[in-house]
Amino acid sequence: MAYTSEENYNPEDYLKDTLNKLDIGFVKVSNDDIILNHNLTFNKIFGYNHEKDLFGTKNLDYWLNSEERNKFREVLFKNGIVKKYITPAKKLDGEMIFLQITFKLNKNSKGEIISSEGIFIDVSERIKTEQKLKESEEKYRVFMETAKLEDLKASLYEKDLLARIFMDNISGFVVLLRPSTREIIAMNNYAKDMGGIPGLTCYSTIGQSENPCPWCLSPKLWKTGEAQHLVVDALDVTWDTYWNPISDNLYLHYGFDVTDQAKREKNLKELNQIKSQLLRRASHELKTPLVSIKGFTDLLLKLKTEEFQSKSLPIVQEIKDGCSRLELLVNDIILASKLESSQIILSKSLENVSELIFSAVKVLKGFSHARKQKILFDLHEEMFTMLDKDRIQEVLTNIISNAIKYTPKNGTIKLKSKTSKGYFVIMIEDNGIGFTSEEEKNIFTQFGKIERYGQGFDVVSEGSGLGLYIAKKILTKHKGAFG
Incomplete structure (x- = not known):
């Protein structure tokens, strides 16, 4: 959908159109946990045809189990909001997926809960990768305890065996490095495909010629032996990387391609900017009639007070007070959106x-x-x-x-x-x-x-x-x- 002029611009359509372009699901449910609204990405994540309207279906049907859903609702109704909640869910064909959910309660003017709504993303690949990594690290720990390969002066066969035992089948690069020289002791197939060669240094083989390569830029680790976690950009890819000292003469270095996740986070930031723009625009639209209503009310109270009946005067005063409260709220919304988008410049x-x-x-x-x-x-x-x-x-x-x-x-x-x-x-x-x-x-x-x-x-x-x-x-x- 395109918006070419102020006349055909609709903030709600614009926001919904933007959500549907992102891989971010949206759902709104009643207090009885019945779906009231959802976007197209909801259908995509759960495996439904994009034309399928899921209005009126039970939210429970999409949870893997009711206990997890009840635990989530307990936290939501206790705190009013739940952020980045990881939970398993099930698709239409029964496949299990993992979702990261952010949800909030909606209340009416009396403070009563009338519904809840939120957004979610599919983090199944990330969860599976983390599980595989934990399993691999445990295999490595057991191997090192049993093999007692303290000086690491092993044969090439032993190094390759070490890589196969605890590094393969990981959807990211894993490298064993000698800290004094950055020599690659062993690696998984992912790292080999990136250009790594056992016996040579990481910075001279894995697509980099400078010394050190981006993945070696871990000052805490090399100077103090302290583990480190960084997100770095290298080879046109965003990597989520980790450095862990295994012993004085062996460091484990692994990383995952999180480019898609970084793009989603960028999209979320853009969506947040759109939300701020919508709030700012709506607030400005509200402010104009508010100023008029308040101004005319002040004029009535100043010039026509004696003409009001005793029952009418408090009503006009209440209108004025209500306008003042709304004006403060509108001003707060405008200022908050400006602060969020860094539009405020301090005059010190x-x-x-x-x-x-x-x-x-x-x-x-x-x-x-x-x-x-x-x-x-x-x-x-x-x-x-x-x-x-x-x-x-x-x-x-x-x-x-x-x-x-x-x-x-x-x-x-x-x-x-x-x-x-x-x-x-x-x-x-x-x-x-x-x-x-x-x-x-x-x-x-x-x-x-x-x-x-x-x-x-x-x-x-x-x-x-x-x-x-x-x-x-x-x-x-x-x-x-x-x-």
Whole structure:
């Protein structure tokens, strides 16, 4: 599908069209685990004709076993999201495959779960390769323990035998190297096909003439004997490579062609960029009418208040307040998408962080007073550093606002500072409700808001769920961090 003008551009069609071009499955299911929607890649992965509509079928039918599916749903409904979950599944013809799944719950405005949806990719080849490698490494360990080939001064026959015992049938290159010279002691057929020759060095045979070759670029290993894992590009291929010291005189080096996986990850990044563009575009489209509605509402309240009936005035005020909340959400979405796509450029100047903290507290003074909270200070008088004043002010306002929201009425909030290894450390302590270790993992993600609505806590649960995500992005651009 092509989009040639603004008039025939439809964000939903564009996103669906993009998903169907990628080897990424998409599925949406009801609370009863019935499929509500899916894309063409879903059919492709599970072996169905692309014209087959699987709407209304049971999601359980595609899991290899119900126990694994129940375990997955338990994690999903506990955390609200599951990322990169590896599980076996079954195709239409009964063949077992492995999927990597990312799923999330969908909620309505009341916080009720109405459905769940997510994406998945087929990682069967990767899982099979890893299993084969583990089996091969175990064979090698047993061989070395029984053969006790400590000095490695073995015959060519013994070297070839060593390669056949634990290296063949691996869909990647495996090489035994002598660390002092990089001489190839033994290798599998995959490495031989790449040009490797036993008795010669890896950098002079496997398609490379320079010294060392890309696969020898493992400084930790060669200098300290420490194992290393790197993803490198060589010979127009992306390799997932590993170096492991077996003994002082023997290193095991193996790698796998992950070019297709790297392309899929690139496609996922592009999809993420499309998502950000869609959010940004939709947000801008929402912002224009919001500004108009809010402006006319302000005008009505200013010029026509006396003409409203007593029952009408609160309704108009509620419209204004609703517009203000939506405007904040739209602004957060636009800023988050800009940060995600690195469109924000910092304008740094020398500023006193202490003054920015006091300014943020002053802005929130009415909020904290309304909740009858005390804010205590133990700050350095001067904390000068180079920063973007407006952005850091936004970060400080956000985290102090969160402390006020999630600290019960009559609570106490303490703002402290210290220096550590050339950094200023700002600490915020409160006697709020806190959060679990699982919640801690999600609070800096997009829409990773901690839900406390209806749980009996005296806290304020309103918010877009983007505040801390934005704050972390801004702090990271300043080479700072949350601790």
